Amino acid sequence: NKFVVGLTGGIGSGKTTVANLFAEYGIDLVDADVIAREVVSIGSDGLKAITEHFGKAILLVDGSLDRAALRAQVFNNPQQRLWLNNLLHPMIRHQMLTQVQASTSAYVIMVAPLLFENHLDSLVNTTLVVDIAPELQISRTIQRDGVSKQQVEHILASQMIRERRVAQADNIIDNQGENELLRSQVLRLHQQYLQQAADLET
Numbered sequence: 001n002k003f004v005v006g007l008t009g010g011i012g013s014g015k016t017t018v019a020n021l022f023a024e025y026g027i028d029l030v031d032a033d034v035i036a037r038e039v040v041s042i043g044s045d046g047l048k049a050i051t052e053h054f055g056k057a058i059l060l061v062d063g064s065l066d067r068a069a070l071r072a073q074v075f076n077n078p079q080q081r082l083w084l085n086n087l088l089h090p091m092i093r094h095q096m097l098t099q100v101q102a103s104t105s106a107y108v109i110m111v112a113p114l115l116f117e118n119h120l121d122s123l124v125n126t127t128l129v130v131d132i133a134p135e136l137q138i139s140r141t142i143q144r145d146g147v148s149k150q151q152v153e154h155i156l157a158s159q160m161i162r163e164r165r166v167a168q169a170d171n172i173i174d175n176q177g178e179n180e181l182l183r184s185q186v187l188r189l190h191q192q193y194l195q196q197a198a199d200l201e202t
């Protein structure tokens with residue numbers, strides 16, 4: 001029974017930046033996005049099941065998953081989307097728990113953009129939200145990815161609103177200031193989590 005911190009936040013809020021600061025203290029990261037790709041990688045049971053269900057048309061020539069084709073299959077099709085989620089979510093949860101168990105650090109940070117939306121918070125002991133205003137989410141994501149304002153707004157609209165996410169958080173990191181201001185917040189939380197992990201042991 002490891003102490004697990006669920007780290008979340010909206011698009012461009014700074015989850016990766018924050019997670020990497022915890023990693024500097026030797027804390028292992030379990031990344032939901034990475035695992036979501038692994039469970040449908042070439043040769044995986046996930047990709048086999050998807051191919052049997054949707055046909056070979058959802059594969060690229062190299063045999064990997066054609067994400068755009070799969071998205072098109074489930075877009076505006078709640079029944080197919082449900083089928084896909086029912087297939088993948090248990091695989092993702094299982095793999096996340098496997099990586100948590102394999103970790104040897106004092107506690108584990110589980111990074112998940114949709115921690116609350118996908119009910120992954122049931123897998124963690126405490127939640128940490130990286131919070132910034134929507135205008136900053138938009139400008140930083142445009143800066144990072146070179147995408148349009150509309151594209152970012154579309155993703156923002158598909159995620160939980162800021163107020164609800166913050167209301168569910170056990171701890172909040174304000175990432176609206178300079179990058180340096182993050183370090184002190186992360187260090188304080190790291191010390192808190194070390195203590196909570198130790199308390200869990202006893």
Ligand code: ATP
Nearest residue numbers: 010011012013014015016017140144175177178179
């Ligand atoms: P996504 O959900 O889109 O994967 P994320 O939450 O992981 O995003 P990051 O990639 O960590 O967010 O940060 C978004 C962008 O904002 C990056 O380019 C990052 O370098 C930058 N950034 C993060 N924190 C700050 C900060 N305090 N000041 C300025 N820029 C920042």
